[in-house]
Amino acid sequence: MIQLTNDPIDFTALTEQVRSNAAGAVVLFLGTVREFTHARIETQAASLAEETPGDMKLAVKLFARARWPIVKAAIVHRLGTMELGDISVAVAVSTPHRDQAFEAGRWLIDTLKEVVPIWKQENWDDGTKEWIHPGLKKP
Amino acid sequence: MKLAVKLFARARDLAGTPQLEVDVSEPATVLELKQALARACPALAPLSPHLLVAVGQEYAGDAHLLAAGLEVACFPPVSGG
Known part of the structure; x- marks a missing residue:
């Protein structure tokens, strides 16, 4: 289950969602806005059918x-303007054993960052904005 | 054919x-x-060689064939997370 939200991420509820008696291990990953030259981050998501936040087919895959033998997994990505310290993404995953949980969690966040159509935009102090596109030269 | 590209x-x-x-x-x-x-x-x-293309919400490679009426979206490399 992958959810987009405009609100702060409740990572405690997300973690509870993936807990199961079949899973001996739960791993939670949080991505947060770090100190970075006073930038604020704006995100835009491509929900291709309609441009409102919701589940994305591309991501569900x-x-x-x-x-890994994932028992349950849940991902929430926040959209909109975020400030220093805010949580932009949370990944929770449960598996029978801990090695699998760490590896699956790592793979889920890495893959999300490669394939899910969400972009960061940095807003600089001078009022300019810039989309972040890995591998592309700045405009 | 005309295609509307998001x-x-x-x-x-x-x-x-x-x-x-x-x-x-x-x-x-x-x-x-x-x-x-x-x-x-x-x-x-300058951006077009780097664009990712999704057809009907699935990623499509350069050789993928397009037909009229399909939902097509184009975007540069993603940076969520």
Whole structure:
């Protein structure tokens, strides 16, 4: 389950969602806005059918491709303007054993950052904005 | 055929519109669509080789064939997380 939200992420509730008696290990990853020359981060998501936040088909396929025996997994990505310290993304995953949970969690966040159509935009102090596109030269 | 292509992030800013209509022969490949986009909107030309294309919400490679009526979206490399 992958959810987009405009509100602060409740990572405690997210973690509870993936807990299970079949899973001996739960890993939670939080991505946060770090100190970075006073930039604020704006995100835009491509929800292709309609441009309102919701589940994304492209992203849901992540779980199908994972190689680990995931019992449950949940991802929330926040959209909109975020300030220093805010949580932009949370990944929670449960598996029978801890090695699998760490590896699956790492794979889920790495893959999300490669394939899920969400972009950061940095807003600089001088009022300019810049989309972040890994691998592309700045305009 | 005419295809309505949704644009996101820097591609949208460069084009100045969230959706662009492009004319391509039918059938056309994704690569031909990218070339048509660059012709229809020269501001997108430097970006077009790097655009990711999703057809019906699935990623499509350069050789993928497009037909009329499909939902097509183009965007530069993603940076969420």
